Amino acid sequence: MTETFDKPEIRTPENLVYSKTKVLTDNVLSYCPGCGHGTAHRLVAEVIDEMGIQNDTIGVAPVGCSVLAYNFFDIDMQQAAHGRAPALATAIKRLYPGKFVFTYQGDGDLAAIGTAETIHACNRGENIVIIFINNGIYGMTGGQMAPTTLPGMPTSTSPYGRDTHIMGNPLKMTEIVATLPGTYMVTRQAVHTPAAVRKAKKAIRMAFENQKLDKGVSFVEIVSNCNSGWKLSPVKANEWMVNNMFPFYQLGDIKMNGELVK
Amino acid sequence: MKELKLMKGNEAFAEAVIRAGVDGYFGYPITPQSEVLEYLMAQKPYERTGMVVLQAESEVAAINMVYGGAACGKKVVTSSSSPGISLKQEGISYIAGAELPALILNVVRGGPGLGTIQPSQSDYFQSTKGGGHGDYRLIVLAPASVQEMADFAGLGFDLAFKYRTPVLILSDGVIGQMMEKVELNPQVKRRSDEEVAAECPWATTGRPKNGPRRIITSLELDSAKQEIHNMKLQAKYKEMQENEVRFETFDTEDADYLLVAYGSSARICQKAVQIARKKGIKVGLLRPITLFPYPTEAISKLASQVKGILSVEMSAGQMVEDVRLAVNGRVKVEHFGRYGGIVPTPDEVVKALETKIIGG
Structure with missing residues (x-):
């Protein structure tokens, strides 16, 4: 392996077909190998780079696995208290309407403790992008049950599987925010295959472009894996995601141009 | 030119906030301070000076809006009364930890719990000994007149930006509700985005073309660095004790x-x-x-x-x-x-x- 990467003679401009986007820093990602966060970060960074808005974008990191997101994006960023990212983003965008503002949040952050901030920012129609990574579990704290944990799914706080009679039901925040008049675009994507990555990138690009329209929140959910939290290998985790997460959290556009799809 | 008016303490504070060239107010109604938000909305400061005024969904959201605005170098303020101030404590701790300038008004009512809507001074411990988690202090100003409700808006921001720290105005239901004559300062122009960027090079106003990027956070996973950060905060509090006693x-x-x-x-x-x-x-x-x-x-x-x-x-x-x-x-x-x-x-x-x- 090392041998291949240590051959400077092959590192020539004509051989360069792929490189790190400049909107990502050189810091080593803190995510587990196989986790979807890295890909999602890259897509957001590529969109910022391609739109030429690196100096006009302010991001908000959550509490959760992506709490250190500010170490990886080479843009100005703020780190929010747990669940409050949409409140920060609201103020940033209202005070700097010309800037591009996004939050990057996990499911515990956005769909449990931050439910109120999410719903009200969406309902007010704040002109921001919300990137929502849903892996059905609290990853950073060690795999506890999340608001998005599937029925029957085992976690460290639902060790015998989520019993909905005792522990309640998983929450589909994306469908909820789609019903609010303040959301302009709501979509659910994934990043587990090259095809899915291309679609997700298109959605993220559209979400950022929408900020120029001043028509409300663009909300992009990315259903992702958590191989360490799910106690599966990256490959098995992706299979489990396709077989279990996707039937419950169906991929596709839910609201486009302010209109519910279907 | 100074202007003489007869006003409630809460209204005098709101008017002084507009005149101090403040960029944003984020609040949530609670007795006995609701006049602050009511007065601001009636005055349309977004037309008078371009100031943002927003009724948030909760005190929690309001203080986090303050965090977001303060982290951009803007002059931002929130107000509430005791139970609402309790809700804001997490955000205040983050603002102190991230070293952001912000102004918070507490028009104190009696507690504990939902308590009473009548005046009290029972939030002294909360205001001066912590309130939220972690080793931090607030500069706490205690107005005793409607005039000081107005004056401390400007003074509060001066101190907040001087030390990059949250400043709390600890008022009470008497001072907030009573009417007295008040001499108001002339309108100060709001700073332009360029002025904010020049004055606050630490603020997240969009990464400068030549970098480096700015990060506003209160997180430091390396305890050795967190201790150094805490020492820096303590040094700042000592400086306040030496220079700001009034x-x-x-x-x-x-x-x-x-x-x-x-x-x-x-x-x-x-x-x-x-x-x-x-x-x-x-x-x-x-x-x-x-x-x-x-x-x-x-x-x-x-x-x-x-x-x-x-x-x-x-x-x-x-x-x-x-x-x-x-x-x-x-x-x-x-x-x-x-x-x-x-x-x-x-x-x-x-x-x-x-x-x-x-x-x-």
């Missing part, structure tokens, strides 16, 4: 006894001093204007002169602990207070002085 004294030159009181209690004590002096009791008053930093040295000096000190506040006895620390056992220190929304009369204060200090 207080005033009344009739202390020849005093045998001393009253210590802040906010509306200080107003009541001024009258109590007059009544007591008519009875031949030589008593003076020290009014702390900053509750943090506290006028410890001034009280300590007076402790060498007087025979006893009565700390008067509308609580069960909170500030009295700081008076005792300043006096360090040299003379008798007692507390007198009414609470649960009851405001004491000057006569009650004189009687307490006679029974607890002079005769006690």
